[in-house]
Amino acid sequence: MSDDKELDHEYDGIRESDNDLPNWWLNIFYVSIVFSIGYMIYYHWGGNGPGQMDNYNKVMAQVAENSTQTPQSYSFTEDELAEAQKSETQVSEGKKIYDIRCIACHGAGGAGGIGPNLVDSYWLHGGKPTQIANIISEGVLDKGMVAWKALLSKKEIIAVTTYVRSIYGTNPANPKAPQGNKE
Ligand code: HEC
Known part of the structure; x- marks a missing residue:
């Protein structure tokens, strides 16, 4: 790329660039941070999200209900x-x-x-x-x-x-x- 910022060292023809992260990448990163806050509130900090045990109990109840054993x-x-x-x-x-x-x-x-x-x-x-x-x-x-x-x-x-x-x-x-x- 033409706007590559190059660091001034070189080794056997291998050079290092120092570019800004692309916006699409950063945007995904920011969105995931925002998402994780919602996620933490819903599933961990007293929200109503079902935890692993809740899911486990729900599945076990279904199994008991439908089981013919x-x-x-x-x-x-x-x-x-x-x-x-x-x-x-x-x-x-x-x-x-x-x-x-x-x-x-x-x-x-x-x-x-x-x-x-x-x-x-x-x-x-x-x-x-x-x-x-x-x-x-x-x-x-x-x-x-x-x-x-x-x-x-x-x-x-x-x-x-x-x-x-x-x-x-x-x-x-x-x-x-x-x-x-x-x-
Ligand atoms: C192999 C024969 C047989 C089959 C099949 C059978 N039963 Fe029975 N059932 C009996 C007999 C005999 C009695 C009486 C038990 C006793 O004398 O205490 C009885 C009793 C009952 C009673 C109690 C009746 C009372 O007066 O208290 C109910 C309710 C009942 N059966 C429902 C069913 C249902 C519903 C099915 C099917 C899912 C079924 N039975 C299949 C033989 C059978």
């Missing part, structure tokens, strides 16, 4: 079940699962068969939403009810619970006689 146990709250119950999609997702996994023992529409009917107000293990979700999750192994936590994610168990609750009071064909206690 056998967990120790799922736990269900009345609130999350009540919230899910409001959703048509959850109920129809639940019906899909029911028609694949449960229908063989509990009959079409919950009429019952090998397993008890799921449409009346008599329950062997309790008819509260959390009780239903828990029995689906934990099963009754010595009576032939599968512990579905081994095969279904928590989400899927919540969905199928909403379906079971949605068929309460309906009249499927050939219902099995009531079993358990009236609730």
